[in-house]
Amino acid sequence: MTEKSEIAVAKFLEHTDSEAASFFEACVHCGECADACQFYLSSGAPKYTPTYKLRPMERAYKRDKAPFSSLKKMLGLAPSPVTEEELYEWETLVYDSCNMCGRCTLVCPMGIDIAGTIRKMREGYAAAGIVPEGLQRSAEFVEKTSSPMGVTIKALKAQIKHQEDATGIKIDVDKQGADYMAIFSSMEIMGYPEVLGAYAKLFKRAGLTWTISSVAYEATNVGVQIGSTPMAKEILQRVVDAAEALEVKHVISPECGHAYGAIRWAGPNMMGRQFKFEVVHIIELLDQLRREGKIPAGKKDSRRMTLHDPCQIVRRGGLLKEPRKLLDESCSDFIEMKGAGVTNFCCGGGGGVSANPRAEEVKTAAFSLKVEQLNGVKDLEAVVVPCGNCRTVFEDGLDAYDMNLEVIGLSELIAATLEEDPASQGTG
Amino acid sequence: MSYIEFVEGPLFLIAATIFVLGALWRVIGIIRIGRKKDISPPKGSEAIGFIRGNLRHFLPRGIFARRTWVHIVGGYGFHLGLLALILFAAPHIVFIDARLFAVPWPPLPRWGFIIAADIAFAGLIVLWVRRISDPVMRLISDWDDHIGSWLTFLVMFTGCLALQESHVFLRATHMLFVDIWLIYFPFSRLMHAFTFFLSRGNTGATYGRKGMSL
Numbered sequence: 271m272t273e274k275s276e277i278a279v280a281k282f283l284e285h286t287d288s289e290a291a292s293f294f295e296a297c298v299h300c301g302e303c304a305d306a307c308q309f310y311l312s313s314g315a316p317k318y319t320p321t322y323k324l325r326p327m328e329r330a331y332k333r334d335k336a337p338f339s340s341l342k343k344m345l346g347l348a349p350s351p352v353t354e355e356e357l358y359e360w361e362t363l364v365y366d367s368c369n370m371c372g373r374c375t376l377v378c379p380m381g382i383d384i385a386g387t388i389r390k391m392r393e394g395y396a397a398a399g400i401v402p403e404g405l406q407r408s409a410e411f412v413e414k415t416s417s418p419m420g421v422t423i424k425a426l427k428a429q430i431k432h433q434e435d436a437t438g439i440k441i442d443v444d445k446q447g448a449d450y451m452a453i454f455s456s457m458e459i460m461g462y463p464e465v466l467g468a469y470a471k472l473f474k475r476a477g478l479t480w481t482i483s484s485v486a487y488e489a490t491n492v493g494v495q496i497g498s499t500p501m502a503k504e505i506l507q508r509v510v511d512a513a514e515a516l517e518v519k520h521v522i523s524p525e526c527g528h529a530y531g532a533i534r535w536a537g538p539n540m541m542g543r544q545f546k547f548e549v550v551h552i553i554e555l556l557d558q559l560r561r562e563g564k565i566p567a568g569k570k571d572s573r574r575m576t577l578h579d580p581c582q583i584v585r586r587g588g589l590l591k592e593p594r595k596l597l598d599e600s601c602s603d604f605i606e607m608k609g610a611g612v613t614n615f616c617c618g619g620g621g622g623v624s625a626n627p628r629a630e631e632v633k634t635a636a637f638s639l640k641v642e643q644l645n646g647v648k649d650l651e652a653v654v655v656p657c658g659n660c661r662t663v664f665e666d667g668l669d670a671y672d673m674n675l676e677v678i679g680l681s682e683l684i685a686a687t688l689e690e691d692p693a694s695q696g697t698g
Numbered sequence: 699m700s701y702i703e704f705v706e707g708p709l710f711l712i713a714a715t716i717f718v719l720g721a722l723w724r725v726i727g728i729i730r731i732g733r734k735k736d737i738s739p740p741k742g743s744e745a746i747g748f749i750r751g752n753l754r755h756f757l758p759r760g761i762f763a764r765r766t767w768v769h770i771v772g773g774y775g776f777h778l779g780l781l782a783l784i785l786f787a788a789p790h791i792v793f794i795d796a797r798l799f800a801v802p803w804p805p806l807p808r809w810g811f812i813i814a815a816d817i818a819f820a821g822l823i824v825l826w827v828r829r830i831s832d833p834v835m836r837l838i839s840d841w842d843d844h845i846g847s848w849l850t851f852l853v854m855f856t857g858c859l860a861l862q863e864s865h866v867f868l869r870a871t872h873m874l875f876v877d878i879w880l881i882y883f884p885f886s887r888l889m890h891a892f893t894f895f896l897s898r899g900n901t902g903a904t905y906g907r908k909g910m911s912l
Contacts, residue, residue: 316837380755
């Protein structure tokens with residue numbers, strides 16, 4: 271074994287808890303997971319079978335940690351050690367062609383969480399330094415600026431200023447004691463800054479106090495995508511420290527899939543403690559405010575729209591009904607695509623795939639399944655995509671497949687269809 | 699000691715002991731690896747999720763049927779057929795009655811045995827043929843999968859040969875394969891018969907914590 275393979279295997283074993291062990295022990299090699307994986311479906315290549323992607327970690331477990339592994343080793347029946355060559359051979363399966371969407375779990379008769387185990391497997395890869403260049407570059411940007419795209423506070427403040435001018439509503443930065451602190455993905459800040467204006471409009475109407483931290487505005491957690499808990503923890507620490515210093519009651523996770531899981535579900539476990547604030551997803555919050563009558567729906571958008579289900583928000587995040595209720599109230603012609611809901615296809619760029627230029631070809635091929643779904647909706651005019659990362663993948667994918675379809679965020683749609691404020695009518 | 703006395707006596711006792719202790723050792727071994735306590739504020743119950751996860755994965759999802767129907771039909775056919783044979787075949791009930799405990803249920807009539815055996819054989823053959831013919835399954839299968847399938851086949855096949863009880867040698871041969879199967883079981887992927895509940899349950903518990911009901 272080389273130094274890299276030793277490091278990787280040690281991490282594989284460290285992260286093989288009883289949950290991962292139960293997965294390795296229960297897999298019967300039926301291959302049904304292939305039918306759920308869009309990389310397999312779009313290529314037909316058996317190597318993309320989800321359970322096969324776990325092979326090096328499974329081998330390490332069966333050789334060194336599984337019950338009877340010592341006996342099998344003694345009898346020469348244990349699997350051979352994982353080599354560095356194998357790790358490199360599997361690298362593209364672990365990073366480029368697994369978006370950690372978790373669709374394979376739904377079809378697995380054993381209920382194996384392959385996506386979650388890939389996340390653990392990436393810990394071994396990250397520790398051994400076997401990481402795609404694109405993700406490594408994002409990590410370097412994070413070290414310098416806290417943003418994977420290198421978005422500085424200066425750039426954020428410029429975007430805030432534009433949105434203040436556009437909406438006529440002031441957006442507070444570093445407001446002590448606000449009810450809510452919003453964090454965003456770099457993609458939203460630079461690509462879809464209208465979301466800042468949408469928040470301003472919606473929260474003003476709801477009567478909430480909210481703020482953006484000048485030191486912790488980034489929600490994207492490259493550490494989670496690469497599979498490095500130390501890095502993920504460091505990124506998260508900034509948000510936790512800022513939120514607790516500002517004494518906010520809630521942190522709003524943005525329209526970004528993995529960011530929600532990173533802070534809401536993995537966050538307290540990584541930090542080893544519960545936070546002094548509550549984490550709420552923007553969709554959850556908007557749904558709650560709508561039910562409380564604080565952001566009533568106004569005139570509906572009449573375009574024919576469908577909804578994309580970001581995997582980490584819907585399938586792995588549990589927010590299935592909320593976006594649908596909101597959309598139903600904001601759009602008069604909302605129609606579901608075939609396979610919508612928990613079984614929906616990923617955009618193809620989740621799990622760090624979109625940040626990995628090497629994966630461009632397989633990502634675009636995987637998007638063909640999304641194209642099929644979209645083409646299955648007659649006279650479709652727009653698709654609501656409540657995730658900044660998915661939105662960019664959609665825009666690239668639609669371009670690659672020569673499709674003309676508007677891609678919009680949910681918060682922006684809710685803000686645009688908000689009932690006119692009687693107070694502003696009176697003063698207007 | 700005759701061949702039949704050996705395979706139904708000391709060898710069976712050894713095989714059954716290895717089976718029980720080995721299976722227990724393996725399941726307990728998996729659980730004992732342990733898992734860090736999840737401290738994220740829950741939205742739902744992990745315990746309910748554990749049960750729900752176990753039940754939900756019995757039911758296939760229609761959207762995946764294009765590929766999975768062979769496994770669903772073959773898998774359910776084989777497992778249900780085999781279960782019926784193990785628990786309800788008349789010679790098995792006599793055997794269990796004599797050595798383990800009084801079986802409180804009646805045996806299958808002969809025609810019931812034939813139907814259950816046909817379904818189990820058909821299911822097993824379908825699953826194995828798929829394992830050697832489907833490119834995905836060929837890539838991911840290993841020697842353990844094949845040994846498990848063949849051993850099970852031989853147990854069932856010799857069981858059918860012994861059904862008439864016309865020749866002690868056939869019955870003894872069936873018992874020999876049963877003993878081998880019992881010894882092989884705890885060290886192999888056949889253990890999925892016991893580990894599935896942990897796997898489904900762990901995923902279900904995670905979903906349950908997140909308030910999801912998939």
